[in-house]
Amino acid sequence: MESPVRVLIHGGNGRMGQSLQRLCRNDGRFEPVGAVSRKVGPRVVDGVPQFAASELAGAPAFDVAVDFSLPEGFDRVLGMCLSRGKPLVSGTTGLTDVQQAALAAAATRIPIAWAANFSLGVALLHDLVARAARALPGWNCDIIESHHTRKQDAPSGTALSLGALAAEQGAEPRYASIRAGDIVGEHTVQFTTAGERIELIHRAGDREIFARGALHVAKALHGQAPGLYRVADLLG
Ligand SMILES: NC(=O)c1ccc[n+]([C@@H]2O[C@H](COP(=O)([O-])OP(=O)(O)OC[C@H]3O[C@@H](n4cnc5c(N)ncnc54)[C@H](OP(=O)(O)O)[C@@H]3O)[C@@H](O)[C@H]2O)c1
Numbered sequence: 001m002e003s004p005v006r007v008l009i010h011g012g013n014g015r016m017g018q019s020l021q022r023l024c025r026n027d028g029r030f031e032p033v034g035a036v037s038r039k040v041g042p043r044v045v046d047g048v049p050q051f052a053a054s055e056l057a058g059a060p061a062f063d064v065a066v067d068f069s070l071p072e073g074f075d076r077v078l079g080m081c082l083s084r085g086k087p088l089v090s091g092t093t094g095l096t097d098v099q100q101a102a103l104a105a106a107a108t109r110i111p112i113a114w115a116a117n118f119s120l121g122v123a124l125l126h127d128l129v130a131r132a133a134r135a136l137p138g139w140n141c142d143i144i145e146s147h148h149t150r151k152q153d154a155p156s157g158t159a160l161s162l163g164a165l166a167a168e169q170g171a172e173p174r175y176a177s178i179r180a181g182d183i184v185g186e187h188t189v190q191f192t193t194a195g196e197r198i199e200l201i202h203r204a205g206d207r208e209i210f211a212r213g214a215l216h217v218a219k220a221l222h223g224q225a226p227g228l229y230r231v232a233d234l235l236g
Contacts, residue, residue, distance in 0.1 A: 085109070
C-alpha cells in the first residue's frame with residue numbers, strides 16, 4: 001500500500017485549517033503531521049500536533065505543506081518549504097505583488113500550486129468566463145462577489161483572477177464586494193449589453209470543497225519536479 005502523504009497544515013486553527021485537519025485525519029491517504037497557527041490554540045482535531053508560527057523551523061518532517069493562513073504568515077511558510085526542498089500548496093489570498101513574485105521565483109526550486117480558489121466548479125467558471133469575454137467584445141463585464149463578514153481582503157482573490165482572465169480577452173472588468181453574515185463564497189460574472197445580459201454564477205455552500213481540492217492538489221504535487229502548477233490542471 002502507498003504510504004500516506006505527510007501534510008503540514010499552515011493556518012491550522014483557522015476555518016480552512018480546521019477543515020483540512022479533519023479531512024486529513026479521516027483519510028488514510030494523508031497523515032497530518034502538524035497544524036501551525038499564530039499561537040497554539042485548543043487542540044481542534046485529536047492526534048494532530050499543534051505548533052506556534054514562531055516554532056515553524058522546528059516543525060516535523062513533511063511531504064507537502066498546505067497553507068491557508070494570512071499574507072503575514074506566507075513568507076515564513078514559503079521560506080521553510082524552500083529550505084526543506086518540499087512542495088507548497090497555498091490558498092492564502094491577498095498576497096502582495098512582492099509575495100507573488102517571491103512565489104514565482106521559489107517555483108524554480110520547488111513545486112508550488114497557488115490558487116485563490118480550490119473548487120472544481122470555480123476552475124470551470126474560469127474557462128466559461130474566458131470564453132464569454134472572448135465572444136462578447138464591447139459588453140460590460142461586472143464581477144460581484146459575496147463572502148462572510150470576517151473575510152479580510154476585497155475584492156476576493158477569486159474575483160481578481162476571474163477579472164484578470166476576462167481582461168486578457170479584452171474585457172474591462174469592474175468589481176463589487178458584499179460582506180454579509182456567514183456566506184462561504186459566491187461569484188457572479190455578468191456580461192451586459194443593450195437588451196441582454198448573461199450571468200455566470202458559482203455558489204460555494206461548504207468550505208470543505210476548498211479543503212478537499214487543496215488536498216487533492218497536494219497529493220498530485222507530491223513528487224513532482226519544481227514549477228508553478230496550474231491548480232485547474234491538477235484538480236481535473
Ligand atoms: N483558495 C481557496 O480556495 C480559499 C478558500 C477559502 C479561504 N481562502 C483563504 O485562506 C486564508 C485563510 O482563510 P480562513 O477563513 O481559514 O481564515 P482564518 O479563519 O482567519 O484562519 C487563518 C489562520 O491563519 C493563521 N495565521 C495568521 N497569521 C499567521 C502567521 N503569521 N503565521 C502562521 N499562521 C498564521 C491563524 O492563526 P490563529 O488561529 O492563531 O489566529 C489562523 O489559524 C485566507 O487568505 C482566505 O482568503 C482561500
